[in-house]
Amino acid sequence: MKQTRKRLAILSIPFACLLVASGAGKVLAEGDPDTDPALAPLPMPIPAPPDNPITAAKVELGKLLFFDPKLTGDASLSCGDCHDPKQGWGFNDPISRGYPGTVHWRNTHTAVNTAYLGKLFWEGSVGSLEKQAPAANKGALAGNGENDVMEARLRQTPYYVEKFKEIMGTDLPMLGDAWMLIATFERGALTQKDSPLDRYLNGDKSALSETAVKGMKLFTGKANCIECHNGPMLSDEKYYNLGTPRPIEFEEMGLNTISYRWENYAKGVYEKYYREWKDDAGLYYTSKRLKDAGKFRTQPLRYLIYTAPYMHAGQFFTLEEVIDFYNEGGGDNEFTDGTHGYNNKTPILKPLDLSDEEKEALVVFLEEISGEEIKMAVPEVPSYGVMPDVPTLTQAQAKRIGMDIYLNSIGKN
Numbered sequence: 001m002k003q004t005r006k007r008l009a010i011l012s013i014p015f016a017c018l019l020v021a022s023g024a025g026k027v028l029a030e031g032d033p034d035t036d037p038a039l040a041p042l043p044m045p046i047p048a049p050p051d052n053p054i055t056a057a058k059v060e061l062g063k064l065l066f067f068d069p070k071l072t073g074d075a076s077l078s079c080g081d082c083h084d085p086k087q088g089w090g091f092n093d094p095i096s097r098g099y100p101g102t103v104h105w106r107n108t109h110t111a112v113n114t115a116y117l118g119k120l121f122w123e124g125s126v127g128s129l130e131k132q133a134p135a136a137n138k139g140a141l142a143g144n145g146e147n148d149v150m151e152a153r154l155r156q157t158p159y160y161v162e163k164f165k166e167i168m169g170t171d172l173p174m175l176g177d178a179w180m181l182i183a184t185f186e187r188g189a190l191t192q193k194d195s196p197l198d199r200y201l202n203g204d205k206s207a208l209s210e211t212a213v214k215g216m217k218l219f220t221g222k223a224n225c226i227e228c229h230n231g232p233m234l235s236d237e238k239y240y241n242l243g244t245p246r247p248i249e250f251e252e253m254g255l256n257t258i259s260y261r262w263e264n265y266a267k268g269v270y271e272k273y274y275r276e277w278k279d280d281a282g283l284y285y286t287s288k289r290l291k292d293a294g295k296f297r298t299q300p301l302r303y304l305i306y307t308a309p310y311m312h313a314g315q316f317f318t319l320e321e322v323i324d325f326y327n328e329g330g331g332d333n334e335f336t337d338g339t340h341g342y343n344n345k346t347p348i349l350k351p352l353d354l355s356d357e358e359k360e361a362l363v364v365f366l367e368e369i370s371g372e373e374i375k376m377a378v379p380e381v382p383s384y385g386v387m388p389d390v391p392t393l394t395q396a397q398a399k400r401i402g403m404d405i406y407l408n409s410i411g412k413n
C-alpha cells in the first residue's frame, strides 16, 4: 500500500509539470469549461515562407505593384483602390466596391497584419498571401484580370523589366513573382510592429488606460470574447455562425443581388439551395456541408478603429453596435432560425448581461489596441514604354523566348 502510494507520487510529478506547462499562458473565462490561448503580442520577426523572404528591395517593388492598376482586367483599379491606406487599408462601404460595372458581395478586410493569418478571406478559403493576390486580381468581382494580359503589361513597362531582373533575377517580369512581391509588401510594410496591445503584453503596463484594462478583463472573462478571439491576432481562425443578420443590400440593391446569386452559382451550390437561399453561406461554399452554412472565420481585432463597418457584409457601423449584438447573444439568419429545418448557430454565444459601463470598457479596449494608423502616400506607378520595332518577330517567337532575349540575339537591344 505504502509502496504504491510512493510510486504514484513519483508518477504524479511529471504529470503535474505537464499540466502546468500546457496550462501556461491560458485563460479561463467565466462559465467556460475549456481553456483558450491567451492574448499574445505579435511574434517577431515577421513570419514569411522560406522561398519568399522579406527584403527592403522586394517591399519597395511590391508596393508599386500593390498600387498599380496594370494588374487587373481593364487596368483601372489596383489592390490599393479597395485596400485604401486612408480607409484602414480596406474599403469603408459595408459591401466593397467591385470590378467596374459590378459591386462585390462582401466587406473588404484590412490588409494590415495579414502576415499572421493562416486562413484568408471571410470563409478562410485561401492559405497564403501569395495565393490570395492572384485570387483577388483574377476574381470576377475584384480584379477580373487575365494572366497573359497582366504579365504582358508588366513586360511592357521598362522600369519593371529592369527591377524584376535586378531583384527576381529573371530576364522578363513573371506574373508569379509579382504575387510574391505583393505578399512581401503586405508582410514588410503593413505589419504593426509595436501596438499598445503588444507593448502592454510585453510588460509596459502604462500602454493601456485603466478603462481599457478593465475592458480587456471583460474580454477575457465575463464577455467571453477570448473563446474565439485569442492568440496574437485575436482570432482562433475557426468558423462560427453567430447569426449575423442578412445585409439589407442583398434584398434592396439589384447589383448586390446579382453578385450574391452569381457567387452562389460560381461556387457550385446545388440548384435547390441556389433557388432558396438569401444569406451568405460562408464556409459552406468551401466544405459543401450544410452544418457549415453561415459560418465565418473569427475576425482579427487589431486595427478596428480604422476599418468600420464590421462583419462580413458590414452589417454593423460601430463597435457599440457589435457589442450590443454580442450582449444579446448574437442574432439570427436563415441558417439559424429554422427556415431550412436546422440551426447552425454556435452554442457559445449567450446573452452577456453587460452594464453600460462594461460595454463602454470593451469598446475602449478595442479602440486603444487599434494602435497607430499605418499611413502611406499612394506612389506614382511606372509607365509603359514604347516597344522597339521588330518587324520579323512573330507572336510565337516572343512567347517562346521572350522579347529581351530575342532582341539581344539579333543585336537590337
Ligand code: HEC
Pocket: 066, 077, 078, 079, 080, 081, 082, 083, 096, 097, 098, 099, 104, 106, 107, 108, 109, 110, 111, 114, 117, 119, 120, 121, 122, 123, 129, 132, 133, 134, 136, 137, 141, 142, 143, 182
Ligand atoms: C474590387 C475590390 C478589391 C480588390 C481590387 C482587391 N481586394 Fe482584397 N479584398 C476585397 C474583399 C471584398 C475582400 C474580402 C473577400 C472575401 O473574403 O470573400 C478582400 C480580402 C483580402 C484579403 C484577406 C484579408 C483577411 O483578413 O483574410 C487580403 C490579404 C487582400 N484582400 C489583399 C488584396 C491584394 C493584395 C489585392 C491586389 C492583388 C487585392 N486584395 C485586391 C476587395 C478587393
Ligand code: HEC
Pocket: 219, 223, 224, 225, 226, 227, 228, 229, 239, 240, 241, 242, 244, 296, 297, 298, 299, 300, 301, 304, 307, 309, 310, 311, 312, 313, 322, 323, 326, 346, 348, 349, 362
Ligand atoms: C463564437 C466565437 C466568437 C465569440 C465568442 C466572439 N466572436 Fe467576434 N467574431 C467571430 C466571428 C466568426 C466573426 C465574423 C462574423 C461574421 O462576419 O458574420 C466575428 C467578428 C467580430 C468583429 C468584427 C470584426 C471586423 O473586422 O469586421 C468584432 C469587432 C468582434 N467580433 C468582437 C467581439 C467581441 C468584443 C466579443 C466578445 C463580446 C466577440 N467578438 C465574441 C467570432 C466570435
